[in-house]
Amino acid sequence: MSDMPDRALLESKERDELLQIAAALGVEVAPRARKNTIIGAILAPEGEVGTGKEASDGSAEADAASDAPAVTKRTRTPTPPADATPATGADVPAEQPAAASDPGSSTESAAEAEGEAGEAADSGTSAPDAPVAEEGNRRSRRRGRGRDDTQIVGETVHCDGLLDLRDEGYGFLRTNGPLPSADDVYVAARQVRQYDLRRGDRITGVSRPAARSERNPALLRLDTLNGEPPPEQPERPLFDDLTPVLPTDALPLGGEQSAGALAAIDRLSLIGLGSRGLLTASGTRSASPLIASMAAAVGDQHPDIHLIVLLIAERPEDVTDMTRRLETSGEVLASTFDRPPEEHLAVAELTLERTKRMAEAGADVVILFDGLTRLARAYAAGGNGRHQPADAVGAAITSTLRFFGGARNLEDAGSITMVATTRTSTGNQVDDLVAARLREAANLEIALGEGLPGVAELDAGEVSLDGDRSFSLGDHR
Structure with a gap:
């Protein structure tokens, strides 16, 4: 066609201009046809240019072919009907990659594979059809769901x-x-x-x-x-529903011929069952030796009382030493200083709950706790995730008071006696605040001053006891 433009001229034009030329020549092209498709339709011989639906369909097919990615067509040679592959076999390759990509499939054991094959055989499914099972079923079998506990x-x-x-x-x-x-x-x-x-x-x-x-x-x-x-x-009664009363039974620690700190405590202010006592050490003074002496005395002289020594953030070697000392006379529950605050809280709180269950049943329990100040620090550290930093100290003091307040003498039930160590003058303001609040809740305080000799050498004049918050033990003084 002499008046038809050449390809070079058409290729220099925009797609919209090519659509206008095609419309002027009466050539129908698909609306989304590409530029090369439109040029081919315009330059096609007159006999191949349709004016109806055929041209549009041909152009659409050409456009679809140009949009589709290049693929390699495979043809399958027909086989005799006796050897024909089942129709379901064609879907097997599509299921297998999903199973292979499952992270748990690499841990499948041979025994489980045999079990799955056995399940397929029991259900009447042929071996080639077994892999076509739903992926969820395979995962369910891997996780053990649907199995009987009897197996x-x-x-x-x-x-x-x-x-x-x-x-x-x-x-x-x-x-x-x-x-x-x-x-x-x-x-x-x-x-x-x-x-x-x-x-x-x-x-x-x-x-x-x-x-x-x-x-x-x-x-x-x-x-x-x-x-x-x-x-x-x-x-069983609930611990919080029981009535707390003043201690009425004494807990003597020293023998008739004993001397030292334990005898001084007995002479000045006996500890009563259900008391809340503080061993206050200032500066670098440690109350741990006195705790050890009291534990040995309670274990030897009061076998009917359940003794628990609770050590929080203590040195591992001190835990071992205390455990060996009380091998038969009491139990030691501890969390060493190298453990996180959450473990300190878990040990302390579960120990207190254990003593509450015993007191509900009428038992008398003595807790020798070293140290209450370290528990308050653990509450402060563990509370930072739940409180603002300004509220962490207040929450720690409240939690420590709640723990210390669990010690009490119960009417028509047992008792929980707690003697706990606290530290003051450590340079930590939180320690002093905790000690001040604990003094208000305690009914007995034993103060160990800086520079005092060892526990075995202490006498009555070197141990001061606060008897203002005493209890009804007048006959024993």
Whole structure:
């Protein structure tokens, strides 16, 4: 066609101009056709240029072909019907990459693979169809969901520990002391409700091994609750509902012929069951030796009283020494100084809850605590995530007072006696504030001054006792 423009001229024009030229020549092109497609339609021989739907379809097909990425077409040679591949086999390659990319698939064991093959055989599915199973089902089998507990391999074992409850209602038996460990036993919320379990209960029972989807063993049977069979447990009172009263029974520490600090304490102001006492040390003076002497005296002279020595942020070697001293006469619960504040709080609070459960049952418990000042520091450090820095000190003091206030003598029940160490004149303003508030809550204070000799050499004149907040022990003075 002599009046048709040449390709070089058309290629120099814009796409919109090419569309106008195509419309003037009566050539129909797709609205989204590319520039080369429009030029080809304009330069096409007259017999190939359609004026109807054929031209539009052809242009659309050419445009779609140009938009699609280049692919390699594969053809499959027909095979005899007897050897034909099932239609579902064509979908297998699409499922396999998803399974291979699953992070958990690399940890599949040979036994589990055989189990999946067995499941496919039991369901009547042929071997080629087994990989077509849904990916979610494979993941469910990997996680152990849908399995019966009766298939768990392992023997039941005896368990013994303190119950630590969570806010969600379930809990764990701390079998290796008050801190979490891999051997802790899970206690379901249903069991907590069934036996009216509380934090700090001493529980013995039987546990089963952890299932594949679990981290801890689980409690199967509860044998004893605080030393008694659970069905025979009477209705237990709540600690906060019991009436606190003044101490009425004395706790003498020194013998008839004893001397030193313990004899001085007995002569000046006897400690009573249910007292809250402070051992105040100033400067670099340490009250730990006096705590050790008191622990030995209580263990030797009062075997009917349950003795607990609580050590917070203490040196590991001092914990070992105290544990060996009280190997048969008491228990030592500790968190050393190299542990985080959260562990200090967990040990102290679970210990106090344990003594509350014992007092509810009528037992007398003595807690010798070293040190209350370090617990206040742990509360201040642990509270920074929940309070503003200006409120952390106030929250720490409140929490420490709440802990110290757990010691009391209970009417028609047992008692909790707490003698705790505090430090003053350390250069830390928080320590002095805590000590001042604790003095208001204590009914006995033993002050150890700077430069005093060892505990074994102390006499009555070297230990000052604040008797203003005394108790009804007049006959024993």
